Amino acid sequence: SAVISQKPSRDICQRGTSLTIQCQVDSQVTMMFWYRQQPGQSLTLIATANQGSEATYESGFVIDKFPISRPNLTFSTLTVSNMSPEDSSIYLCSVIGGDSQPQHFGDGTRLSIL
């Protein structure tokens, strides 16, 4: 399966600031997703990152708060904007390499907001 690198692996941020998380894959993939995992909870899909077009957001997530870019088939970014303590979570990038391929996850970004 593809090697998925996420940066940063963790960060502690101040309330009201923004952080951009990067997801880099070592091969071209058909689909990329961003999930959030709040403490003690399961994974919740934030959005599907679409190559060359606007991301598709799930209910409860908006572009102004979580802008996403995907300029090519190997790279995507998620920005968490105007952060509050409620945004303290693990943010996970996942990819599907090709047709009928399962989904694999990056190592995640552990974000704490003070």
Add this chain to the structure above:
Amino acid sequence: QKEVEQNSGPLSVPEGAIASLNCTYSDRGSQSFFWYRQYSGKSPELIMFIYSNGDKEDGRFTAQLNKASQYVSLLIRDSQPSDSATYLCAVPSSNSGYALNFGKGTSLLVTP
């Protein structure tokens, strides 16, 4: 409407025993089912996926699917302490195509 249900556990089994993890799903049209293992502080790791009714075996792991009952299970034979983790069941989202809906996960503890 919750689409994937799992017992949160913890499920405790002795070393060497069979651990049985269960998952039910609400979308009768679901075609594929995934089991991920997540160690504390780590990201989910795919361990099994199944598309067809019946059993699929991979080493010590067996996935069992019953579409009529909307039920998928994961059996871990000869459980080891290293199997202690949270096991997440996932099915493709009915709203988001290839993205996954995850259950809350079952915490498994294998005791020596």
